[in-house]
Amino acid sequence: MTLPALAALVFAGFPAQERLTARDLDLAEGGALYEARCMGCHGPDGVDGDTGDMAARGVALSEDDLVRVIINGVPDTSMTPSGLTAFEAGTVAAYVRFVASDRVTSGDAARGRALVFGDGGCLDCHAIGARGGLIAPELTAIGSRRRSGQLRDSLLEPNAVVRTENRFVDVRLSNGTGVRGRLLNQDSFSVQLLSMDGRLTSFSRSAIRELEFIDSPMPSYRERFTPEQLNDVVRFLTTLR
Amino acid sequence: MNRRVVAFARRAAVVALVFAGAGVARAQVTPERLLEAAGEPENWFMYSGGYDSLRHTTLSEITPENVAGLQLEWVYQVRSRAGAAEKFEATPLVVDGVMYTVTPPNDVVALDALTGRVFWIYSHTPSQDARVCCGRVNRGLAIHGNTLFMGTIDARLLAIDARTGRLLWDVQVGDPRLGYALTLAPLVVKDRVVVGPAGGEYGIRGFIVAYDVETGDEAWRFHTVPGPGEPGNETWGGDESWRTGGGSIWVTGSYDPELDLMYWGVGNPGPDWNGDSRPGDNLYTDSVVALDPDDGELRWHYQFTPHDEMDYDAVQIPVLADMNWRGEDRRVMLWANRNGLFYVLDRETGEFLHGSPFVEVNWMDGFDENGRPNQVLAPTEGGTLIMPNNQGATNWYSPSYSPETGLFYIPSWVDTFSVYTKRPVEYVEGQQFVGAFPTMAMPALGTRPTNVRLPEEGYGAIQAVDPQTGDIEWMFPMTDVTDSGVLSTATHLVFAGGREGYFYGLDARDGTMLWRQSLGGQIAAGPMSYEVNGRQYVAIAAGAGLFVFALPE
Numbered sequence: 001m002t003l004p005a006l007a008a009l010v011f012a013g014f015p016a017q018e019r020l021t022a023r024d025l026d027l028a029e030g031g032a033l034y035e036a037r038c039m040g041c042h043g044p045d046g047v048d049g050d051t052g053d054m055a056a057r058g059v060a061l062s063e064d065d066l067v068r069v070i071i072n073g074v075p076d077t078s079m080t081p082s083g084l085t086a087f088e089a090g091t092v093a094a095y096v097r098f099v100a101s102d103r104v105t106s107g108d109a110a111r112g113r114a115l116v117f118g119d120g121g122c123l124d125c126h127a128i129g130a131r132g133g134l135i136a137p138e139l140t141a142i143g144s145r146r147r148s149g150q151l152r153d154s155l156l157e158p159n160a161v162v163r164t165e166n167r168f169v170d171v172r173l174s175n176g177t178g179v180r181g182r183l184l185n186q187d188s189f190s191v192q193l194l195s196m197d198g199r200l201t202s203f204s205r206s207a208i209r210e211l212e213f214i215d216s217p218m219p220s221y222r223e224r225f226t227p228e229q230l231n232d233v234v235r236f237l238t239t240l241r
Numbered sequence: 242m243n244r245r246v247v248a249f250a251r252r253a254a255v256v257a258l259v260f261a262g263a264g265v266a267r268a269q270v271t272p273e274r275l276l277e278a279a280g281e282p283e284n285w286f287m288y289s290g291g292y293d294s295l296r297h298t299t300l301s302e303i304t305p306e307n308v309a310g311l312q313l314e315w316v317y318q319v320r321s322r323a324g325a326a327e328k329f330e331a332t333p334l335v336v337d338g339v340m341y342t343v344t345p346p347n348d349v350v351a352l353d354a355l356t357g358r359v360f361w362i363y364s365h366t367p368s369q370d371a372r373v374c375c376g377r378v379n380r381g382l383a384i385h386g387n388t389l390f391m392g393t394i395d396a397r398l399l400a401i402d403a404r405t406g407r408l409l410w411d412v413q414v415g416d417p418r419l420g421y422a423l424t425l426a427p428l429v430v431k432d433r434v435v436v437g438p439a440g441g442e443y444g445i446r447g448f449i450v451a452y453d454v455e456t457g458d459e460a461w462r463f464h465t466v467p468g469p470g471e472p473g474n475e476t477w478g479g480d481e482s483w484r485t486g487g488g489s490i491w492v493t494g495s496y497d498p499e500l501d502l503m504y505w506g507v508g509n510p511g512p513d514w515n516g517d518s519r520p521g522d523n524l525y526t527d528s529v530v531a532l533d534p535d536d537g538e539l540r541w542h543y544q545f546t547p548h549d550e551m552d553y554d555a556v557q558i559p560v561l562a563d564m565n566w567r568g569e570d571r572r573v574m575l576w577a578n579r580n581g582l583f584y585v586l587d588r589e590t591g592e593f594l595h596g597s598p599f600v601e602v603n604w605m606d607g608f609d610e611n612g613r614p615n616q617v618l619a620p621t622e623g624g625t626l627i628m629p630n631n632q633g634a635t636n637w638y639s640p641s642y643s644p645e646t647g648l649f650y651i652p653s654w655v656d657t658f659s660v661y662t663k664r665p666v667e668y669v670e671g672q673q674f675v676g677a678f679p680t681m682a683m684p685a686l687g688t689r690p691t692n693v694r695l696p697e698e699g700y701g702a703i704q705a706v707d708p709q710t711g712d713i714e715w716m717f718p719m720t721d722v723t724d725s726g727v728l729s730t731a732t733h734l735v736f737a738g739g740r741e742g743y744f745y746g747l748d749a750r751d752g753t754m755l756w757r758q759s760l761g762g763q764i765a766a767g768p769m770s771y772e773v774n775g776r777q778y779v780a781i782a783a784g785a786g787l788f789v790f791a792l793p794e
Contacts, residue, residue, distance in 0.1 A: 127405075130409050130410070134402070134404050134405050138405075138407055184359075184360050185358055185359050187358060189356075190356050190358050192353060192358055192360050194360070194405065198404050199404070200339050200353075200360045200404060202338075202353035202356060202360075204356075
């Protein structure tokens, strides 16, 4: 893959942009509606075993036809009328087009699996089923929750989009010791975290000298994987449902 | 460009820094820690505190002299509205400063034991197929290694990682559409997790089942209602009455590691209030069974109430005490039964040593030399008044034994009665298979906002029984009845509560009330005690909250 193409890949994900445009906001709304109303049957990538490649079918339709299907559903199928307004359906349509354009379509899942369970080191931190680490988001059914483009983006720029429940902190205590871990909970008087070595730990704020939200400990795989390996890993992860 | 995969954890210096100290969390609950639970009184590793089920703490900070100074440290409230409407029956576990419990129906929560703040919650949504007689309740968890185990009211057994709240495995134990449910706290023995189903009101065929803690593979299953060819099946006359025989298991058993015997109390036969379709003693309903934990084989049994028609489940905690009993050193089992009788059994052989009433009892008038009760009253078509009432003289909630006082503490319903009327009953799959509900002066399960009952209609009490004689040494009465368990301490305290929502600290020697707190909701759980950073805490679920008390710092 050429460097410019790689750069385009990296920056295609709209959450990575610094300034939100109107299109970004539409995509965000469309994405939220899609996640809530469509993803269960159509999958995050618009591809599903039962419903096929909906995104490919969608982008082949005209804008009007796509919006119409989203509003009216498809007769004699389990896709019933959505009750969305024309504007809402328009944002979903835009999101479907975005999903189709941002998908990772190549890659070998078996090779990807070997990397994930092996040299990629993913299970040092992540769990798939009963295997793997505790500290990072669980990947057991990640393919049912994340677009392939998001998975690719997270592998390249792990810190660009970190979900709120996956934030990490460094806690420095008044007694000089420090603990790093994933933040679980906090309140006016205490902080709870899962330490890097897997212990549920609670601190009184009065014992904390400094609490700092830190970057995701996940390293970027841009230098660690070839583009083919990246696609392989993403392809494997999308099969985890 | 030539890019190669770099083996992750082995090369990046940043990664090495991040993973300094990576490895297995040190606080693993090994089988050894479970066996030696008495050596770690700061922790509470299982439902009854230890395999002998004394529900007794040797922590010594809180004493009769200072208990009046106990203060509320924190409260954890059941989060879901549906859950808050149910009885909160769980006893929490505490392991190395982390508390684990279940809020109804099936939400597992990990809390900081010092502050009550949440680490994580795992919510299981029970299937709509779940059928319960008596509330969508759960009595708590078991732990092994870093895995928590919970039974669900739609009859699943879940294994959950204690550090993250992630599901590791789950198995379907029985069919919820036929009335099978799990409400008990499981028991871990060696590398097996053991459970049994509730559903005695639904014509289930009960069992005790053991699963591998790592995989959830079934290791063995013991049917509490034996089938054709199994010993005891001959005690089920009629037309295949064993198929709907009941024999539920809904309270945690006990374990003697030296004898290597596991003990479980078995529930009532079905249909509850008409035994005509099931002539015979109906083994092993209303019995205690002693099983080999490795293969589930029955070593001995004792039946408290043969051919029961009063719903006198023997679903109580088997309390294992070593004592000099009437001049002889013995391994005994203390049992206050729903049927109104206090028993002492030899837990090695099942030999009946003693039986005597701890409340007024009229359905039997004595025992033969083998401990078989001589029954004199039973339900009739015209109705018969029987004591104790259908809910029993005690029930599933935990008694306690104190080796220091030598007394056995029984949460009791005193002076109760029911009129049992025999009606025809037919089995319909998924529906209650019981007969006509007997009369009772008080609600079986819930509370009413106000209590206007007459004293002679029954009341609650904590009774202290001398296991040597069966004599009641003292009684602490309450106006309303109690579904509370009892915790005793080595410092001569007894903690207990009742439906009125008072939580008491009593003198274990004479029942004097030394402390009480009004918690505003019924106490239908057992108290427990733990220690963090050198301070002792006492925890009890009441209403929709878990309340934790300690002496001021």
